[in-house]
Amino acid sequence: MTLAPHDGLLTIDSHVDIPWPDGPSPFEDGPRCVDLPKMRAGGIAAVCFAAYVPQGPRDDAGHIAATGRARAMLEVIAAMAPADGSGGRLAPTADAIEAAYAAGTPAIIPAIENGYALGRDLAVLDEFAAAGVRYITLTHNGHNELADAAIPRRDLNDTEAEHGGLSALGREAIARMNQLGILIDVSHSAKSTMMQAAALSRTPIVATHSCIRALCDHPRNLDDEQLDTLAATGGLVQITIVSNFLRKQARSSDLNVANIADHIDYAVKRIGIEHVGIGTDFDGGGGVKGFMNAAQAPNLTAELARRGYDRAALAQIWGGNFLRLLRKAESKRSLF
């Protein structure tokens, strides 16, 4: 019997949101794009579930609320891995992800989207690391205390560029994240922020859900200089499947897996296969025809295989590269 291209791959989706606070159960095949049954059906071994904190007022009350929301969402993410083993398994290390994969259990990797969750208090980084958080997206849409974002929030009085990239606090945050083994996620960051983070971080940086600017001129996408810089750190661009990042003003029904593969092809040709992966942004806006949920992941793999990606290449793109980054961050951890 021949193996289908997707079968048996250790697949990691590096960015999925969670419905919150009263979303449908992750344990049943319901309306979520990613739940545990769909991960199993689609051969998705591991997912980074993001505690997403929307940008709000940058005052004490706003920051306290943001930290509280991140804490609560991390608890909901952890609850996808109940102690009786009936759900997924919390897998905050590369070894734990591989062990969960070997056991056939969906691996849950906690993450935080938006450094606004830290407010001005870097001490919470230790708490988040203890909860298993493996990356923090420096910004969402809107500048925060750490850094400038790719898309300013004029409704929150953002100027074009507030810090000129990273703030002093943002630089401190990166140093502490390096010590804690938390990856620096530059999706949503301004280019200045991204370039400074790449120069500063002791471990490779990652864009967990971004596309290619040369193919779609959107401020959320990475230009060639950014791609080259990302690769120079040993880092990764995880191509996302948000329709208007794939093609200008497209809707999900206008696009299919070939459009995703075009962005993957471009990144692979520009910076090499070891610097490319996949982060869908499911349940946060991701989805195209034929890949509307985790169960349909084999359709993208089939398209890549059709374009000549062999098994080793597919294994790298789908998870091997991201595991390498996690391991690198773990090896550079220096807690004391």
Ligand SMILES: [Zn+2]
């Ligand atoms: Zn996002």
